[in-house]
């Protein structure tokens with residue numbers, strides 16, 4: 419069996435083992451980040467590299483995957499994505515052991531790796547998603563009413579959603595999945611974006627997904643927004659709430675698009691925070 423842990427970091431948290439798995443990285447135009455000051459823009463011009471982390475949470479009797487990367491669906495535009503290559507036949511045994519999947523939100527860089535050629539790659543898994551996230555992206559009206567530049571992204575997401583629909587458990591708001599695994603609604607980046615709260619033993623860990631997109635910009639200035647945020651105001655409020663909790667309680671966290679698989683914490687610094695990988 420191929421080793422999927424080539425680029426990974428592992429955190430032991432009570433009865434849980436959490437492994438961050440990198441799906442590669444994406445090179446994003448800096449002008450996707452809004453509300454920036456000139457000196458902030460200059461630091462990341464003209465493009466900025468963001469990571470693409472996913473996670474595997476192992477308990478005594480469950481293997482929970484949090485997002486699955488891009489698969490092959492974004493390779494044309496972002497050639498360094500899809501490194502996890504879940505469609506590899508050598509990973510079939512590993513895929514069959516996944517009992518649960520958390521979809522943090524339905525952007526293609528998070529769900530592309532869950533299917534290949536219209537077939538689910540994790541047929542044994544229960545998929546956990548916020549009901550409002552699923553309803554928003556799969557609404558037939560969304561594609562027909564969208565402006566032309568948005569249509570390819572929406573069409574891709576709807577095609578990626580189709581093979582997953584029979585495995586879904588749809589949640590409304592915060593939910594306890596058992597084994598110390600909780601989901602927190604953290605909307606703003608998308609209508610039903612959720613983050614993962616892990617609590618086992620005496621420690622907590624948060625998997626922030628896209629509550630932060632740029633490690634170079636949004637820790638030091640959480641008010642910077644991202645062009646793909648569906649509600650920028652909510653995205654900022656969610657980011658500030660989560661950063662405040664992490665810094666106040668010295669919580670360990672991971673985030674999808676930071677440029678490291680390492681877990682980290684935050685300390686307050688000026689108007690924002692300093693990112694401190696462990």
Ligand SMILES: [Zn+2]
Nearest residue numbers: 525527628674
């Ligand atoms: Zn993302």
